[in-house]
Amino acid sequence: MSLDIRTITGSDLPDWVRALSTGFLRSPEISDEEIEIRHAGLIMDRTQGVFDAGRCVGTYRSFPQEITAPGGAALTANAVSNVSVSPTHRRRGLLSRMMAEDQARAKERGDVLSTLIAAEYPIYGRYGFGPAAWVSEWEVDVARAGLDPRWSGPDDGGRVDLVDGPDVRKTGPELHERLRAAQHGAVDRDERWWLRNTGEVRMPSETWREPFYAVYRSAAGGRVDGLLSYVPDDRWDAKRPHCRATVTGLxxxxxxxxxxxxxxxxxxxxxxxxxxxxxxxxxxxxxLLPDPRAARLTTHADFLWIKLLDIPRALESRTYPAPGSLVLDVHDPAGLSAGRFRLDASPEGASCTATTESADLSLGVGDLGALYLGDESAVRLTALGRVAEERPGASALADTLLRTPRRPWCPDVF
Structure with missing residues (x-):
């Protein structure tokens, strides 16, 4: 029987959620409450399912998002999430078909780029996505760190206060918008995000443990300039504490x-x-630690992947630290973003237009995505053979134009 790939309806939702749980190795037992909660977060005409003899065996959805480009511009993005194919139906091109449909619609809508958090590295490069922002995680041995254990508060006149979930829902969104305006790679958070991440809306299949919340208030007017959430455990041995605190957001x-x-x-x-x-x-x-070796690196991995759908708008929307011009010959296996483009950039602004001039650099759209937020080096990609330098010095010029003083960061999983 042929496979049916289509946008889902309300009646498909229980089976779709079960297929999603199957793909993510969660319990296939789904409550009505969970279906209702998930339904509230879906845009149905952007939610696809694969059906075999009436059973859902693949899932895919997208939703509107804003992402911050270097320099602070907010770009419209097509965020991809909840991608799964049941293990009985792998290697049949199902993801490729859902991806092609969604990306074509995003291009038609005028989205500047698409985003996703890749569960596995090898999957999304073949669709033109590139790893644009990485993440690291540290485990800190507090005793070795060398900080003053008697620290009782900031020495700049500010203060740290413990708050509760309702306080976070009041002050957190404004703080996040201020962060997002300055942090390239950050994405927007809607009201539902704050409800889910403060426990006001809880998924029955997910374990929720109420975190502690702390805010930093500035000396000037007591404005909330920082927010921390963390979950401690309570471990003791021979009357000595060995308690571990896990940061869930800062x-x-x-x-x-x-x-x-x-x-x-x-x-x-x-x-x-x-x-x-x-x-x-x-x-x-x-x-920050007097002894940085007290922080042991436990994770360093790719995180946010992007695909540029509108290359001229994307390159014109970000800022550049120096003047320079590059002709980029961009290849896209899907054909949505392919072309040759001339970028004329300066600290005052940039223009990017289609051209027939000889290329300075030839590269895939995924590699351009890896370069876009300023994290990756064109010189390194050239050394790897992933970027072809058609004019000597063009890779170094690309790094001068595109790399940023601080690395991009996306604080959110989606």
Whole structure:
């Protein structure tokens, strides 16, 4: 029997959710409450399913998103999530067909790019996505770190206060918008995000443990400039504490707020180990410590992948630290983003137009995606043979134009 790939309806939803749980190795037992909660977060005409004899065996959805480009511009993105194919139906091109449909519609809508968090590295490069932002996680031995255990608060006149979930839902969105305006790679958070991530809306199949929340208030007016959430455990041995605190979120609009919140957590009584959560690879944390070796790197991996759908708009929307011109010959296996483009950039602005001029660099759209947020090096990709330098020095010029002083970071899984 032929496979039916289509957008789903409300009556398909229980089977679709079960297929999603199957693909993500979760329990196939799905409650009506979970179906209702998931339904509220779906855009049905952007949610696809694969059906074999009436049973859902593949899932895919997308939703509108904004992502911050270098320089602070908010770009419209097509965020891809909930991708699964049941193990009985692998290697039949099902993801390729769902991806092609969704990306073509995103291009027609005028989305500048598509985003996703890749569960596995090898999957999405063949569709033109590139790893644009990485993450790192550290485990800190607090005793070795060398911070003053008697730290009692910021020395800049600010203060750290414990708050509750309702307070976070009031102050968190405005703080996140301030962070997002400055942090390239960050994405927007809607009201549903804050409800889910403060436990107000809870998925029955997911374990929820209420975290502690702490905010940093600035000396000038008490404005909330930073927010920390963490979950501690309670471990003792021979009357000695061995408690571990896992950070579930830390966002800050100022370096002072970020430093203060790390100091707060690393000096809390009984906590001997802090797990940082997924941070930017150039986070302040290791060098914040008098002994950076107390922070053991436990994760360093690709995280946010992007595909540029509208290359001229994407390149014109970001900022550049120096003047320069490049002709890019971009290849796209899907044909959506292929072309030759001339970029004329300067600190005052940029233009990017189609051209027939000889190329300076030839590269796949996925490699351009890896370069776009400023994290990857064109010189390194050239050395790897993934970028072809058609004019001597063009890779170095690309790095001068595209690389950013701080690395991009996406704080959110989606």
């Amino acid at each position: 966002i800050a609009a100022t370096p002072a707020a970020e430093r203060a919140l790390w100091h707060f957590l690393l000096s809390a009584d009984w906590i001997t180990t802090v797990v940082s959560g997924l941070r930017a690879p150039d986070d302040l944390l290791p060098l």
